[in-house]
Amino acid sequence: AQSVTQLGSHVSVSEGALVLLRCNYSSSVPPYLFWYVQYPNQGLQLLLKYTSAATLVKGINGFEAEFKKSETSFHLTKPSAHMSDAAEYFCAAGVGSGSARQLTFGSGTQLTVLP
Amino acid sequence: NAGVTQTPKFQVLKTGQSMTLQCAQDMNHNSMYWYRQDPGMGLRLIYYSASEGTTDKGEVPNGYNVSRLNKREFSLRLESAAPSQTSVYFCASSSSLGAWTDTQYFGPGTRLTVL
Numbered sequence: 001a002q003s004v005t006q007l008g009s010h011v012s013v014s015e016g017a018l019v020l021l022r023c024n025y026s027s028s029v030p031p032y033l034f035w036y037v038q039y040p041n042q043g044l045q046l047l048l049k050y051t052s053a054a055t056l057v058k059g060i061n062g063f064e065a066e067f068k069k070s071e072t073s074f075h076l077t078k079p080s081a082h083m084s085d086a087a088e089y090f091c092a093a094g095v096g097s098g099s100a101r102q103l104t105f106g107s108g109t110q111l112t113v114l115p
Numbered sequence: 116n117a118g119v120t121q122t123p124k125f126q127v128l129k130t131g132q133s134m135t136l137q138c139a140q141d142m143n144h145n146s147m148y149w150y151r152q153d154p155g156m157g158l159r160l161i162y163y164s165a166s167e168g169t170t171d172k173g174e175v176p177n178g179y180n181v182s183r184l185n186k187r188e189f190s191l192r193l194e195s196a197a198p199s200q201t202s203v204y205f206c207a208s209s210s211s212l213g214a215w216t217d218t219q220y221f222g223p224g225t226r227l228t229v230l
Contacts, residue, residue, distance in 0.1 A: 036221075041224075042223055043119070043221030043224055044158070044207075044221040045221070046218050046219070046220075049218070092157075092158075103158075103160065105157035105159070106157050108155075108157055
C-alpha cells in the first residue's frame with residue numbers, strides 16, 4: 001500500500017528564510033503527488049501537483065516542488081518565507097485507477113514563520 | 116460560486132446519538148469524497164462517490180454511511196456516534212475520479228465532538 005511520510009511535524013523559519021518541507025513516498029510505481037496547504041479553520045487548498053510531466057513543479061504563492069524518483073521524494077520549497085505562509089502543509093500521493101483510486105495523505109507539517 | 120459547502124460547522128453529540136453531515140458543491144463535479152482529519156494522522160478517506168448513484172468505501176468506513184443524493188450533494192451519516200469519531204470532517208469534490216490531473220476541492224470542514 002502507498003504511504004506518505006512527512007519528516008518534521010513542526011518547522012520554524014524566519015521571515016525571508018528558505019522554506020523546505022520534506023515528503024517521501026513509498027511506491028515502486030511513481031504516484032501522482034500533491035501538496036496542499038491548510039490555513040487555520042479552513043479546508044485544504046491545492047498548492048501544486050506532479051502528474052509525470054515536468055519534475056520541477058511550480059505552484060501558487062511562490063512554492064515549488066521537485067520530484068526525485070531515485071530518492072522517492074517530493075520536497076516543497078520556497079526561497080523566501082512570508083508571514084502569510086504560516087499554515088499546515090500536507091503531502092499526498094495518488095495511486096491506482098478506476099474505483100481503486102485513492103489519495104493517501106501524510107501526517108502534515110505545521111510551518112511557523114518567525115518575524 | 117461557493118465551491119464546496121458543509122453544514123454544520125460545529126457539532127457536539129453524546130455517545131449513541133446519530134447525525135448527518137451535509138455537503139454540497141456547485142462546480143458540477145462528478146466525484147465527491149468524505150475525509151476525517153485527526154491530529155498527527157493527516158486525512159483519511161471514509162467514503163467516496165465516483166459519480167451520481169455510486170458510492171464506495173475508503174480507508175476508514177466503519178461506523179459511517181453515505182448517500183449521494185444527487186450530483187450536487189453527498190451526505191455522511193453517523194448512526195450511533197462513538198468518542199472515536201471525534202474528528203474534523205472534510206468533504207471534497209473533483210471533476211472526475213478518472214484522472215489524477217483533476218484537483219480535489221475541499222470544504223471548510225465540520226468539527227465534531229462525541230462525548
